[in-house]
Amino acid sequence: MEVEKVFHMKKGVGHTSYATNSLIQRTITSQAGPVIEESTREVYTTLRPECFMMADMGCSSGPNALLLVSRIIDVIDEASQSINRQCPQFGVFLNDLPGNDFNALFNLLPSFEQDLEKVGGRIRSCFVSGTPKTFYGRVFPDKLLHFVHSSYSLHWLSQVPRGLVSKNGEPLNKGNICITKTSSREIYEAYYAQFKRDFVLFLRSRSREMVCNGRMVLIFQGSFDSDDPDSLLELLGSTLHDMVLKNLIEREKLDKFNMPFYCPTVEEVRQLIEAEGSFAINKLEIFTVDWSMDTSQNLETRAKFVSKGIRAVTESLLATTFSLAIMDDLFQLFEKRIKERIAVKKGEYVNIVLSVTKKE
Ligand SMILES: C[S@@+](CC[C@H](N)C(=O)[O-])C[C@H]1O[C@@H](n2cnc3c(N)ncnc32)[C@H](O)[C@@H]1O
Known part of the structure; x- marks a missing residue:
């Protein structure tokens, strides 16, 4: 699977699109709001640039990216007045993979710009551009950026780990699509090795692109135990397995398919940042958000919300191996599995938020 070429959130603004089904990511980012606001305020008052350069790495195509940019602009406007x-x-640089629906995002720009200029008669000029390129590598020239942000993107790896296939080509993670409770050490190590390579490359690339004392805030899915992340993708894998048992999917396809997805622990992240050495850690925290966000709703509504959200994110990856014709059945069954699961045990996204400063 060539992740860089195939991965994209569900395009457009229709009822199955990422734009329509990304409330959970917006909620998680807004829970990390105080860390983002404090970091932008501090970086602005320390550096006081005449043009504040910022980048959102993995912006996707919905309204989330621009909501965050306007919040950051408000914070800096207030700080400059004070x-x-x-x-x-x-x-503002909006970065994502080339397959991202940048057109849908750019269509939101006129109203974004209009709203920006309205505030209290102050002039707030913002120049937005798109940078379609993998963030695992250089995207910007040296020392350009004062602030870098990334929300809910860094748990996606640049590729499916090679170690998931034995030397003679035998799939090692049969019947699963990610690390699960029953995964062997080998599977966990293959995933961790890929995350380590990718995350360090991300840090190294951003460290070249940021000015000294620039700030970066990263929010991504993590876990309390990275060899047992209890993720929704484990449940999606067992739903695919149910479909194998019903002869709706070929077993070989499931055996070969794996998600490029890893949920690190806080300690793993801390060690990698310290070993890479370009950034000083200001904050590194973990927080949880219920899969369905609003636990006061009935189980059907909650399960539907979760299933639609996961479909909008994962369908392009699933479609590399499974036919689009099975997607409706898959996600109906998935919804049923989610409903059964949350009826007996709470399901939560475990999230890591970190704020770092580029060292001198
Ligand atoms: C779940 S979305 C999050 C989008 C947005 N930040 C939000 O909070 O709603 C993850 C995004 O990361 C992007 N992404 C994943 N791997 C990437 C990479 N290597 N380079 C750039 N973007 C990537 C995906 O294309 C997707 O748009």
Whole structure:
């Protein structure tokens, strides 16, 4: 699977699109809001640039990216008033893989720009551009950025780990699509090795692109135990397995398919940042959010919400191996499995939020 070429959130603005089904990511990012606000305020008051350059790595195609950009602009506008300075200009880079629906995102720009300029008669100029390129590698020139942000993207790996196939080509993670409760050590190690390579490359690339004392806030899925992440993808894997048992999917296809997905622990992340060495850690925290967000709703509504959200994110990867014709059945069954699961045990996204400063 060539992740960089095939991976994209469900395009457009229809009822199955990511734009329509990304409330959970918006909620998780807004829970990390205080860390984002504090970091932007601090980086602005320390560096006081005339043009504040920021990048959102893995922005996707929904409204989430621009909501966050306007929040950051508000915070810096307030901070500049408090030190009697003019609001800086803003250069905003929206980054994602080339398959991302940038057109749907750019269609939101006119109303975003209009809303920006309205506030209290102050002039707030913002220049937005798209950078379609993998964030696992260089995206920007040296020392350009004051602030980098990434929400709910870094748990996606650059590729499915090679170690999931034996030397003679035999799939090792048969019947599963990610790390599960029953995975062998070998599977966990293959996933961790890939995460380590990718995450360090991300840090190294951003460290070249950021100015000294620039700030970066990253939010991504993590786990309390990375060899047992209890993720929804484990449940999606067992739903695919149910379909194998019903002869709706060929067993070989499931045996060969794996998600490029890893949920690190806080300790794993801390060790990698310290070993890479370019950034000082200001904050590194973990928090949880219920899979269905609103636990006051009935089980059907909650399960539907979760299933639609996961479909909008994963369908392009699943479609590399399974036919699009099975997707409706798969996600109906998945919804049923989610409902059964949350009826007996709470399901939660475990999230890591970290704020780091680029060292001198
Ligand atoms: C679940 S979405 C999150 C989007 C948005 N930040 C939000 O919070 O709603 C994950 C995004 O990360 C992007 N992504 C994954 N791997 C990437 C990579 N290597 N380079 C750039 N973007 C990537 C995906 O294409 C997708 O748009």
